[in-house]
Amino acid sequence: MNIHTRFAPSPTGRLHLGHAYSALQAHDFARGAGGRFTLRIEDIDGTRSRPEHVAAILADLDWLGLIRDEPPTFQSQRLGLYQDALDRLRAMGLLYPCFCTRADIAASLSAPHGPDGPLYPGTCRGLVDPDLTRPHSWRLDMAKAVARTGALTWHDAEAGTVDADPASHGDVILARKDAPASYHLAVTVDDAAQGISHVVRGADLFAATHVHRLLQALLDLPTPEYRHHALLAGPDGQRLAKRHGAPTLESLRLAGEDGRALSDRLRKGEVPIGFGQIEA
Template sequence: MIRTRFAPSPNGSLHLGHALSAITAHDLARAGGGEFLLRIEDIDGTRSRPELVEEALQDLVWLGLTWDGPVVFQSQRLASYGAAAERLKAMGLLYPCQCTRAQIAAAATLQGPDGLVYPGTCRGQDVPPDGAAWRLDMQAAVALAGPLVWEDALAGPQTANPAPFGDVVLLRKEAPASYHLAATLDDAADGITLVTRGADLFHASHVHRLLQALLGLPVPRWHHHALLVEPDGRKLAKRRGSPSLADRRRAGEDGRALAAALRDRRLPAGLCLSMGVG
């Protein structure tokens, strides 16, 4: 049975990009006679705002979307993130890092999918673990896992290549887990069979496939859909004040009509779809 999910973070109001992602996941599940789950990724420290959870739920109902089962919260799964991290530590694949962003920017020479690639400053060093981030030793992890494949519903079969990310952070200094670790564990725990998300996260799936292999997790299929982008090619972002769904809802706009327009790719003026990332 197909099972998809929509997993927003309550650190800002939902916008049209979120609506497209939620509708895509919802409709794929319904078309396949499956289930659509809702997960709230609320472990981003003080940036996670509880009042935005209820706002997001109202937005989804306004769009005419329904989900199956109770809403799941990442903040209720901290123990599972810690347990997975301990397994990776026992395998010798995690190491503590005390480097600041400024230090990394000054030392890094390579650019990866997430920006500057960490140069491995703390790898193999005697670094105090208290207050440190914990990074995955990418070279050792890839060597242990061996060749890996995964499949995207739109792009087809893929050979996993997480190396360009470098030694990614799995346990953050300011949060219980990074997106890479938490999302991978959550999708396995929720029985997600089709991971539906924007094309901007396509490359992250290479890392997630590696983590699945290291932790013995089931392997879903992925569906990376096109992004709504602004006239300058940048994707919609809460931090740049992209119009929120809540504002449209409070102004009396018809949410179901908006959802129908997005399904038919009748986009608001000035927006277009892109499989790239601006």
Template sequence: MIVTRFAPSPNGMLHLGHAYSAIVAHDLAREGGGRFLLRIEDIDGPRSKPELAEAFRRDLQWLGLEWEEVPAQSTRLVRYEQAARDVLIGQHGVLYPCTCTRAEIAASATQSGPDGPIYPGTCKGRSIDPNRPDAAFRIDMAKAMEIAGPLTWRDALVGEQAGRPDLFGDVVLIRKDAPASYHLAVTLDDASDGITLVTRGADLFAATHIHRLLQELLGLPVPVWHHHDLLLDESGQKLAKRRDSASLQDRRLAGEDGLALAKALRSGNLPAGISLGR
């Protein structure tokens, strides 16, 4: 059975890009006689605003979507800690503490990856108290890949892919200000929720290499991915909370017809100034 999910973070209102992503996940599940889940990803520290989750539910209902809600990320912290401590550190020994700042990394990095400067390994092998409040935990990518062996994964739109998590270098898996990075939390959550088809925007395509590595290390099932096109603004940039893209709540409260909007997004009849692209 197909199980998909929509997993927004309550650090800003939903916009048209979120609506499109939710509709894709919802419709693929319904077409396959499966389940469409809503998961609130609320571990972004003080940026997470609990009251926004209710606005998200109203937005999805306004669009005519039906879903099953699963526990929010804030209820899963023990699971993240256990996976990191017992498996990634205890069993495999692939995490190490790091106290480098972003400015220090930018100044010393000599290579760039999909997310920007690749960490140069400054703290690898250094003696750092792992309980320091300013310490994050990074994955020793070379060691992790040696343990995992060759990796592959499949995107429903573009086919089989060879796993290349090394493109990112030693990424952070436990943040200084959060119990888990996006990479670790979403990988564990999708497995716990039984997700069989991970639908998300094409901007997260490269991140799947890391998630596939974590699945192998943690002994998790491997889903299929579906990286859909993004909604772009007039400048060709993806719609984003940080650029104050018009919110679904504003449209809803203004009396716009949510069912008509969902129908238009499905048919590609996009609002003026909005286009689809990767």
């Protein structure tokens, strides 16, 4: 098998130590097998993506010594692929427009919880003659989709064979009101189009793979091998995240830290004092 991995950050802020660890895992897996390592910029969130963050991502990876085998790809240049996928799913009768806001969903006392919080209660499912001139997203009718594919599995290097349970996510959004595709749809289409053989990413995305496996089956796409690695946590025990103000790689670089030496320490399982690992 020709090994091909990717690192796929969103240019919505500066990379932090957790990003470095994840990029290193994907890079070294490919390099150890004589394969290819690709950078994909997930920039379809037009309200938050910034060109200066793209430049910073490239600078950070160079500083860490992680060499790409080809120029970066940008999701914003691949919108036609996502539209084709949406058109196919719509033709199968699996999509419906949703006009609800997050506040509407949160206010619904009947909404059960899934891996990402409250599940969509199906308010807009089955609307007759919906007004598509109003802002709306497109949701997957999960019950119909699961009935169409039947039982599915996927393989993770740590967890082994996993029975896919996409229904636990409810009717997920595949095209947002403010973006032409959701994370679930875009990443599934891109991994197939780019020939990604092994998806190496953080354990926080393990649950999302259930949805991705379903979309692969619906769209007749190949299923890569998966490896969901442990996450880095800060001194507070919480996983490192942009929204939590995790220390950036840029700040380490400007402070005189040697990026390649940092990569070597991370390879040995050595993290800065006060940091640790968690599974999700």
